[in-house]
Amino acid sequence: MQSHIGEISALIAAICWTFNAILFESAGKDVGDMSVNYIRLLVASGLLSIYLFITRGLIFPIDATGYIWFWLSVSGLLGFVLGDMFLLKALVEIGSRISLLIMSAAPPITALVGFLIMGERISVSGLIGIAVTMLGIFLVILSKNPAEKKMKFNRSAKGLMFASLGALGQALGLVFSKLGIGSYNAFAATQIRLFAALIGLTVIVTAKKQWAEVKSAFSRRKAIGEIIIGAVLGPFIGVAFSLLAVQYTATGIVSSITSISPVIIIPISIMIFKEKVLFKEILGAAVSTVGIIILFL
Numbered sequence: 001m002q003s004h005i006g007e008i009s010a011l012i013a014a015i016c017w018t019f020n021a022i023l024f025e026s027a028g029k030d031v032g033d034m035s036v037n038y039i040r041l042l043v044a045s046g047l048l049s050i051y052l053f054i055t056r057g058l059i060f061p062i063d064a065t066g067y068i069w070f071w072l073s074v075s076g077l078l079g080f081v082l083g084d085m086f087l088l089k090a091l092v093e094i095g096s097r098i099s100l101l102i103m104s105a106a107p108p109i110t111a112l113v114g115f116l117i118m119g120e121r122i123s124v125s126g127l128i129g130i131a132v133t134m135l136g137i138f139l140v141i142l143s144k145n146p147a148e149k150k151m152k153f154n155r156s157a158k159g160l161m162f163a164s165l166g167a168l169g170q171a172l173g174l175v176f177s178k179l180g181i182g183s184y185n186a187f188a189a190t191q192i193r194l195f196a197a198l199i200g201l202t203v204i205v206t207a208k209k210q211w212a213e214v215k216s217a218f219s220r221r222k223a224i225g226e227i228i229i230g231a232v233l234g235p236f237i238g239v240a241f242s243l244l245a246v247q248y249t250a251t252g253i254v255s256s257i258t259s260i261s262p263v264i265i266i267p268i269s270i271m272i273f274k275e276k277v278l279f280k281e282i283l284g285a286a287v288s289t290v291g292i293i294i295l296f297l
Contacts (some may be wrong), residue, residue, distance in 0.1 A: 006244075009248070010258050012241045013239070013241040014259070016233040016241070019230075019233050026223075028088055030223040032217070034201075034214065035216075040231040041198050044234070044236045047232065048191045056185065072189050073192060075179075079174070080196075080200075081200040083166050084169070086162045086163070086166040097275070098141070099159075101141075101262040101281075102163035103166060104133060104289065106170045109168055110251060111295060112130075132294055136283075136285065136288030174255065178251050181247060259288075263285050
């Protein structure tokens, strides 16, 4: 069991993020993506502070070195602020199922960033995996126009761009987490990332004068309930388990396992939300997942 702690932790994170995306899609359509992002981070920070006080006796991670603080703060700004801000916009624009599919591009991006920043090698099978992953994504988001006889996006270009930027932010956040976490407590590391993200989002909300929007969100009971549950599953449990995973196994393996959400969400969409899912969309999700697996063989 010890040798599979990383893989099991990554799988738990993937399941959490699948339901997290569904909840935040619903809440974002009700109160706006910025309100969802800010409130979920507040909730997750509070939960982590309570948990860490009980388990470590520290409500604030004062035992972390400056090196850990720096890299995890960078990771939090890139992952939670840049990555999740655009992901939440994508959830509202094109829905959770397609957004999660686009987010499966995160592992190839992680591999490329790892190569550029950390000197991690990309094998021939890795290059094939990147190509297969992108093929799966394009299989879903591209359709042929019979009249013009050319391929075009079948989803909002703005939504696809948001999801792509979300994938970039997630990849960068994971790489810098790997640089900073070392053997440090995974939940305390998540707390540092959340603190940095809250500071970054506070600056953005203030600059965009969106405090009234955030405040009004608290009057929407259904949305607040979805945000709280999503915060427990995502920034609290999901992210902490992803960081725990990178402590026990390679970053690429973690990216591979946590990126199966596009496959997990398909039966949920069909059975619970009664969505009509095309065969090519199922095939595309499966192909992209296979590509991720090949990427890290």
